[in-house]
Amino acid sequence: MDFVKNSWWLTFGAFFSLGSFMFAALLSDSVPVQPIRYNHAIHISNGLGCEDCHVGARRNEKATLPGLDTCMQCHSEAVGQSPEEAKVRSFAGTSQPIPWVRIMQLPEHVYFSHRRHVALGGMKCAECHGPMETRTEPPTKAFRPMKMDNCIECHRERKASNDCNDCHR
Template identity: 45%
Template structure:
């Protein structure tokens, strides 16, 4: 029972916080702090995720966006120092994606966030409060999960709407 409990706690589908050493926990090159940017500095999601409302992908901001503020270090944070280094070197930060859908699925941010007017938090959770990068999706984009939400919100579950 204990073992099963532990397994569950560590499994990718567990709602509990995941220790960093788990292989399925996605590590980011820089421990980005959403909290500072959103709660303290008052950025909106789309200020950095530029295309979240208008395009297929929200896009993860990279040095072009970050350089606006972080050309020089703003704080003493060692994580920020890494970013400044990337910017200085003109190198892209190798962010890793956490939310992925397979090849045969069409997912459009515009369709959901803009047309469907779904708040970012519905899928991405209280991301604004996170002081460290999340290691796994808050809401896993599995077909069951998608279809459940579609059912509840009255969106179509017709296969070809999302599969091509």
């Protein structure tokens, strides 16, 4: 009888500890925090386009995250009352680049060119990046996860090349 009791406690203990580990893992899978709580919606509604800040989106391989110079073109003087806006100018004082956190990450062995998709393939930014004009907070995860299945599916639909080495470099 003791044995049965013991084994019940053992099983309970094992499940409890496993569960708490998983819970801790879930909590520690932290959301990326951007240095500035950038509001895409307000910028787009004021007439900015994607390429005004992500300058390479149409012309280059990489769309790029905006540097301080880009922000300072408008924000060298205060435009609004947001405390987030003041942070931009405080970064300008340190002469350090804004430490944006990249959320769209491709593995190193994949070649992806924005120019190929946007300029030559005629894709809209929103097809991969989602409706940015509605986002008042910085995105915390990729709208379309960077998975090979997603690439293949879209390439198949649009009859783009599915040859391995066209993307795997």
